[in-house]
Amino acid sequence: MQENETKIPRALSYEDINRATFKTIELSEEWQKHLGVPQLGNSHWLIYGGSGQGKTSYALQVVKEICKSQKAHYNTLEEGTKLSFKKALERSNIKSANSKFTYQKENLTELTARLDRKHQSKVVVIDSVQYFFRRKSIEDYFKFCELFENTTFIWISGADGNRPKGAIADDIYYDADIVVKIDNYEAIIEKNRFEAYEPRVIWQEGFEERQAKLLRKG
Numbered sequence: 001m002q003e004n005e006t007k008i009p010r011a012l013s014y015e016d017i018n019r020a021t022f023k024t025i026e027l028s029e030e031w032q033k034h035l036g037v038p039q040l041g042n043s044h045w046l047i048y049g050g051s052g053q054g055k056t057s058y059a060l061q062v063v064k065e066i067c068k069s070q071k072a073h074y075n076t077l078e079e080g081t082k083l084s085f086k087k088a089l090e091r092s093n094i095k096s097a098n099s100k101f102t103y104q105k106e107n108l109t110e111l112t113a114r115l116d117r118k119h120q121s122k123v124v125v126i127d128s129v130q131y132f133f134r135r136k137s138i139e140d141y142f143k144f145c146e147l148f149e150n151t152t153f154i155w156i157s158g159a160d161g162n163r164p165k166g167a168i169a170d171d172i173y174y175d176a177d178i179v180v181k182i183d184n185y186e187a188i189i190e191k192n193r194f195e196a197y198e199p200r201v202i203w204q205e206g207f208e209e210r211q212a213k214l215l216r217k218g
Contacts, residue, residue: 025123025152026069034187035062035178036194040070041122041150046172048157048164049182054202055156056085058180058187059125060092061202062154066123067097073104073114073121077131080105108132108144115148124148127156129169141168184211 023040038045049055056079063072079085085103094101102121106114111132114120126132133141145153155176157169164173173179179191187200 025066027065028068031065033196033198034189034200036192036196038152038178038194040152043152044145044172044176045152045154045178045180046157046164046169046176047154047180047182047187048159048169048173050159053182054185054187055182056088056127057091057185058182058200058202059127059154059156060088060094063101063123063125064092064094064097067094067100070123071100071102071121072097072123072125073102074125074127075111075132076103076105076127077107078128108136108140112144112147115151122150123152123154125154125156129155129157129164129172130166133168136168138168138171141171 025038025040027035027037047055047059060074063074066072076085079088089095104110104114111124111126115124155169155172157172158165159181160166164170176191177193178189181188181190182202185201185203187202189197189199
């Protein structure tokens, strides 16, 4: 074999994957009906929807549940340390997560440096795709993901009609294990490779008000 010839790895069989073990995110029975038992690491989720539909509130509810068993880091690029984000944290009672929850406002370079350090959270929320990859390309998304294959990334995206907004968010849509569309304070599972599809109401009062308005419109 020539020195520069590509070395081909052994083809794997069912027995290989049957022997493999996977870490998972522990969720309560109620949340398992909605999200299943997701893999921890090497996984991407996408939460998307229009402005004012409840994306941040839903993401924080998810994070609060995850923090019962795992650390989670929230990259709040859109809001940062503002009163609106403080109120969102209070509504979700994120205080109960104690030190398992952290947040910061960081660009691509800064978050890369953080996650490259030891003992970092293996669940990272990025709010939002559009802010994080501003003036970046799809290649930047794939390079970033390759650096942190042992991390579960929960991406939040705006919407353009009934689709995630922009080429990178659209790529994440197809790449993601879980896709959740947020509409009128309801979290609707559009795709879930962990085989759970029950929708979840984010804010009951707001959801009922929106439904009543839709009924009045006919």
